[in-house]
Amino acid sequence: MQALAVVVLLFLFFEVTQNMRSNLSRMNQDFGFAFLSKSAGFDIVQALVPYSTGSSYSRALFVGFLNTLLISALCIVAATFLGFLVGVMRLSKNRLAAGVATLYIEFFRNVPVLLQIFVWYSLVILQILPAPKNALAVFDIAYLSNRGMIMPLPIFGEGAIYGLVGLVSAIVGGLALVFWANYRQNSTGKPFPKFWGSLGLVIVFPFCGLALAGFPITFDVPVRTAFSFSGGLVVVPELMALFLALSIYYATYIAEAVRAGIQAVNHGQTEAAHALGLTRGQTLRKVVIPQAMRVVVPPLISIYLGITKASSLAVAIGYPDLIAIGGTVLNQTGKAIELVSIWMVIYLCISLIMSSLMNWFNNRMKLVER
Amino acid sequence: MKKRILNLAVALGAALLASTQVSASTLDDVKQKGFLQCGVSQGVAGFSIPDAEGKWTGFDVDICRAVAAAIFNDPTKVKFTPLSAKDRFTALQSGEIDLLSRTTTWTMSRDTAMGFMFPATTYYDGQGFMVRKSLGVDSALKLDGAAVCAATGTTTELNLADYFKAHGMKYQGVAIEDSTQLRQAYDEGRCDVLTTEQSILYSQRSSLKQPDDHVVLPEIVSKEPLGPMVRQGDIGWFNIVKWTAFAMLNAEELGITQANVEEMKASTNPEIQRVLGVKNADGTAPGFGPGIGLDEQWAAFIVKGVGNYSEIFERNLGAQSPLKVKRGVNALWKDGGFQYAPPIR
Numbered sequence: 001m002q003a004l005a006v007v008v009l010l011f012l013f014f015e016v017t018q019n020m021r022s023n024l025s026r027m028n029q030d031f032g033f034a035f036l037s038k039s040a041g042f043d044i045v046q047a048l049v050p051y052s053t054g055s056s057y058s059r060a061l062f063v064g065f066l067n068t069l070l071i072s073a074l075c076i077v078a079a080t081f082l083g084f085l086v087g088v089m090r091l092s093k094n095r096l097a098a099g100v101a102t103l104y105i106e107f108f109r110n111v112p113v114l115l116q117i118f119v120w121y122s123l124v125i126l127q128i129l130p131a132p133k134n135a136l137a138v139f140d141i142a143y144l145s146n147r148g149m150i151m152p153l154p155i156f157g158e159g160a161i162y163g164l165v166g167l168v169s170a171i172v173g174g175l176a177l178v179f180w181a182n183y184r185q186n187s188t189g190k191p192f193p194k195f196w197g198s199l200g201l202v203i204v205f206p207f208c209g210l211a212l213a214g215f216p217i218t219f220d221v222p223v224r225t226a227f228s229f230s231g232g233l234v235v236v237p238e239l240m241a242l243f244l245a246l247s248i249y250y251a252t253y254i255a256e257a258v259r260a261g262i263q264a265v266n267h268g269q270t271e272a273a274h275a276l277g278l279t280r281g282q283t284l285r286k287v288v289i290p291q292a293m294r295v296v297v298p299p300l301i302s303i304y305l306g307i308t309k310a311s312s313l314a315v316a317i318g319y320p321d322l323i324a325i326g327g328t329v330l331n332q333t334g335k336a337i338e339l340v341s342i343w344m345v346i347y348l349c350i351s352l353i354m355s356s357l358m359n360w361f362n363n364r365m366k367l368v369e370r
Numbered sequence: 371m372k373k374r375i376l377n378l379a380v381a382l383g384a385a386l387l388a389s390t391q392v393s394a395s396t397l398d399d400v401k402q403k404g405f406l407q408c409g410v411s412q413g414v415a416g417f418s419i420p421d422a423e424g425k426w427t428g429f430d431v432d433i434c435r436a437v438a439a440a441i442f443n444d445p446t447k448v449k450f451t452p453l454s455a456k457d458r459f460t461a462l463q464s465g466e467i468d469l470l471s472r473t474t475t476w477t478m479s480r481d482t483a484m485g486f487m488f489p490a491t492t493y494y495d496g497q498g499f500m501v502r503k504s505l506g507v508d509s510a511l512k513l514d515g516a517a518v519c520a521a522t523g524t525t526t527e528l529n530l531a532d533y534f535k536a537h538g539m540k541y542q543g544v545a546i547e548d549s550t551q552l553r554q555a556y557d558e559g560r561c562d563v564l565t566t567e568q569s570i571l572y573s574q575r576s577s578l579k580q581p582d583d584h585v586v587l588p589e590i591v592s593k594e595p596l597g598p599m600v601r602q603g604d605i606g607w608f609n610i611v612k613w614t615a616f617a618m619l620n621a622e623e624l625g626i627t628q629a630n631v632e633e634m635k636a637s638t639n640p641e642i643q644r645v646l647g648v649k650n651a652d653g654t655a656p657g658f659g660p661g662i663g664l665d666e667q668w669a670a671f672i673v674k675g676v677g678n679y680s681e682i683f684e685r686n687l688g689a690q691s692p693l694k695v696k697r698g699v700n701a702l703w704k705d706g707g708f709q710y711a712p713p714i715r
């Protein structure tokens with residue numbers, strides 16, 4: 001039976017490729033990825049790695065890929081914070097807080113996300129924010145206008161490597177500290193403020209490193225030009241709109257997942273924690289949330305994947321993500337099958353990596369049955 | 371059970387075969403369907419835009435109608451597929467449409483490696499720039515540092531990069547796919563400059579909130595020969611579209627119009643007789659229509675259905691339209707323009 005299915009599948013695959021080949025050859029086309037090394041010739045509004053119109057198609061696609069990762073990562077972090085906040089608020093004893101949270105969830109979850117993207121972009125950012133001439137200025141070094149947010153860009157000179165060394169050693173030191181603190185708490189029961197301790201390390205070490213090198217940092221401060229600004233670090237309005245819309249929308253789902261998770265924790269647990277003399281904050285952080293996480297993590301996985309996929313709605317407002325740039329490349333080269341394969345492989349990889357990370361995390365969170 | 375799966379597989383395989391194969395003869399396909407499926411743009415006044423009743427109008431739209439008229443003697447036998455600049459090639463490549471008539475520039479890569487062919491240039495255009503008057507800019511050479519909006523996947527995007535590079539200027543290129551979104555983004559101040567074909571710029575300007583606050587700069591920075599496009603591998607279909615365009619030009623040259631086409635059939639001018647497929651005294655027919663798989667009177671059908679080139683132009687873009695575009699280089703060769711159709715003989 002299974003063998004038959006395999007045969008049928010193989011046959012179909014063969015038919016499809018045959019068909020594709022004959023259709024392509026009728027239009028004097030062939031299948032191949034050689035076009036990737038040709039020069040792209042179009043500009044991209046946001047590139048995290050050096051890119052110019054002379055760069056290759058593969059470079060352009062790489063820029064798009066990084067832009068997809070950037071928007072997904074930003075939205076995942078923001079939606080998680082916001083979602084946890086709103087989810088906890090919704091269960092609050094404070095009627096006002098709970099009401100606000102409910103209203104937030106019901107409103108933003110029920111308006112289509114594409115519409116929210118357009119509203120943020122077209123109505124809020126482009127029309128409410130001022131034109132560059134009247135940009136809102138912060139000490140004349142950073143500006144907010146309908147061309148986006150423009151800030152001084154730090155440029156690391158020679159010797160900045162000491163700062164990096166400081167950062168790396170701080171991370172290693174921080175991990176060691178956490179490990180030691182956990183060990184000590186387990187064996188002696190004495191807690192140690194590990195969060196603040198390691199945060200201190202991460203700030204102090206790089207600072208010392210840079211001080212040692214004499215602070216080799218200069219800033220590229222934006223300056224006004226006839227049209228808007230030049231120089232500096234630019235956060236384009238497309239990124240802002242997409243970030244706001246996706247974070248706010250997906251936070252509603254995370255909030256609901258968090259609420260379900262907290263409600264799943266037996267009330268007896270809270271009472272027992274109080275009886276042991278833990279404060280409300282400690283109860284939430286040390287007793288309720290860790291147990292709630294077992295219920296929260298599985299839906300979180302699919303919400304995070306959803307955010308990554310929804311980031312391709314970027315096309316609608318011209319944020320240059322992988323789909324938008326791939327589409328342009330497809331249009332310039334006509335290599336439809338090739339580009340669709342590239343999209344599929346990349347999205348599949350992102351999804352697989354993310355879900356295996358989350359599964360790993362989920363396993364760690366699981367109740368250890370003894 | 372086994373048998374059912376096998377049947378299913380066979381059916382699936384057959385369906386795949388049938389659905390993905392682009393038929394060898396587009397003309398046969400179109401005749402069998404009973405209508406032409408034509409790709410147009412999503413809303414550019416003058417080129418292709420639905421009117422208040424939802425009827426498509428415009429220069430590009432009328433090219434589709436002319437091809438339908440040549441085949442069916444009925445210009446209404448067309449279905450339109452609005453396409454963004456980015457989606458148009460996949461639509462043609464996959465066989466979703468039979469013909470693309472959508473302000474598409476004839477370029478080498480499209481005409482060769484990408485697997486398409488351009489039967490004719492129906493409109494000679496060039497790329498221009500539009501800015502707000504309040505900027506006080508009077509030349510494209512003063513646009514250094516500007517934010518420029520352009521449509522994704524167009525020659526526009528590429529010419530823009532070339533032009534700024536050639537003049538040592540920088541720009542921030544904002545690429546948006548949908549033409550309405552693009553116009554809105556410019557109108558709402560995302561960009562200082564909107565760039566596309568000059569004719570389309572005038573059309574886009576007429577749809578802005580305050581058209582008079584904007585000015586089209588004098589520079590034309592590229593050659594944009596626009597025309598219909600077909601797939602490679604079907605020369606018969608290519609010829610039909612090509613000679614439909616030429617028939618409209620020849621008709622204009624010979625003074626055949628939508629109004630007088632029936633009278634013209636009585637003309638003694640042999641050239642007119644050939645174009646209109648009029649039989650000779652001895653009953654022999656000129657045979658040009660059958661030569662491309664169409665009716666003897668194919669060209670008469672076109673002129674009767676949509677008019678000659680000049681009529682299509684003036685109705686959609688020229689004097690009789692709100693855009694008031696001059697014929698300029700699109701005048702007939704006799705009048706000093708580029709429009710020159712090989713003879714029907």
Ligand SMILES: N[C@@H](CCC(=O)N[C@@H](CS)C(=O)NCC(=O)O)C(=O)O
Binds near residue numbers: 411412414475526
């Ligand atoms: N001629 C250009 C395309 C020009 C073009 O399509 N421009 C856009 C910019 S406004 C447009 O007309 N879009 C119409 C639409 O999307 O409906 C090319 O062939 O690449």
